[in-house]
Amino acid sequence: MIHLQNVSKVYPNGTEALKNISLDIEQGEFVFIVGPSGAGKSTFLKLLIHEETASFGKISVNGYDMMKIKKRKVPYLRRTMGIVFQDFRLIDKMNVYDNIAFAMRAIGRPEKSIKKRVEYVIDVVGLNGKEKCRPNELSGGEQQRVSLARALVNAPEMIIADEPTGNIDPKMSFEIMKKLVEINSRGTTVIVVTHEHNLVKEFGGRIIIINGGEIERDQKLPTKYHPPEINKDIQEIF
Numbered sequence: 131m132i133h134l135q136n137v138s139k140v141y142p143n144g145t146e147a148l149k150n151i152s153l154d155i156e157q158g159e160f161v162f163i164v165g166p167s168g169a170g171k172s173t174f175l176k177l178l179i180h181e182e183t184a185s186f187g188k189i190s191v192n193g194y195d196m197m198k199i200k201k202r203k204v205p206y207l208r209r210t211m212g213i214v215f216q217d218f219r220l221i222d223k224m225n226v227y228d229n230i231a232f233a234m235r236a237i238g239r240p241e242k243s244i245k246k247r248v249e250y251v252i253d254v255v256g257l258n259g260k261e262k263c264r265p266n267e268l269s270g271g272e273q274q275r276v277s278l279a280r281a282l283v284n285a286p287e288m289i290i291a292d293e294p295t296g297n298i299d300p301k302m303s304f305e306i307m308k309k310l311v312e313i314n315s316r317g318t319t320v321i322v323v324t325h326e327h328n329l330v331k332e333f334g335g336r337i338i339i340i341n342g343g344e345i346e347r348d349q350k351l352p353t354k355y356h357p358p359e360i361n362k363d364i365q366e367i368f
Contacts, residue, residue, distance in 0.1 A: 131157045131288065131319055132178065137187035139173050139343075147173035149343040150187070155321065157287070160314040160353075162330050163323045165340040171323050174340060175292055178321075179211065180204050192287055209237065212281030216293035218273045220265040220280075226252070227261040230279045237284065251279040255309055271302030278309060288319040295326060307333055312357040 132155040139148040148170045155161055165171050176182040178191055180199060189196035192210040199207065220229050227248060234244045252258060255275040265273055274294060281289055291310060295303035307329055314320040324330065330337055334351040
């Protein structure tokens with residue numbers, strides 16, 4: 131699913147953000163990417179979604195060669211991903227339902243399909259009854275759930291969450307992480323970038339530590355949270 135071989139990224143000002151890193155992330159894995167500010171985590175993510183191109187090395191993501199991908203193919207690459215941002219990036223004038231549906235409308239899905247899918251993901255993230263609320267009527271945790279539902283709605287192969295708990299309280303951070311683990315249990319690959327070591331220790335799994343642009347450690351810790359049994363009707367949409 132993700133393959134990096136001897137990848138380096140040097141910015142025009144001479145900053146070497148990543149230094150000869152190699153790693154593989156397989157279909158269905160749950161991976162934490164951790165490290166201090168300026169370690170190279172953001173550059174790593176930008177390479178995965180093709181906001182940046184590596185200076186050296188080989189990268190493939192979901193079957194796309196990231197060193198050779200044509201500009202017109204980038205939107206198709208990104209359709210294989212759902213991205214959850216720290217700052218939510220919701221559309222203020224739209225309610226919860228339309229913020230989520232927007233991602234499907236943007237790729238021309240029929241309205242009947244949109245309605246069914248949006249209702250499912252609203253249930254998955256626990257926002258039933260909030261469909262008509264606008265972002266400013268929601269708590270930070272609820273807004274992050276909308277962001278997560280929007281990332282899920284097109285049934286991506288992979289969820290990339292960039293500091294998804296950075297702007298919410300500790301209790302809601304735990305709930306968001308539980309949702310990500312539950313989504314992963316349905317077969318979706320999940321990559322979480324975070325600086326919150328307490329959450330990493332709480333949930334366990336594969337931990338990749340990036341420091342100074344290099345992979346300092348790549349290890350698997352015992353998984354501590356086991357999601358409840360999956361509702362069959364919900365499972366079928368993933």
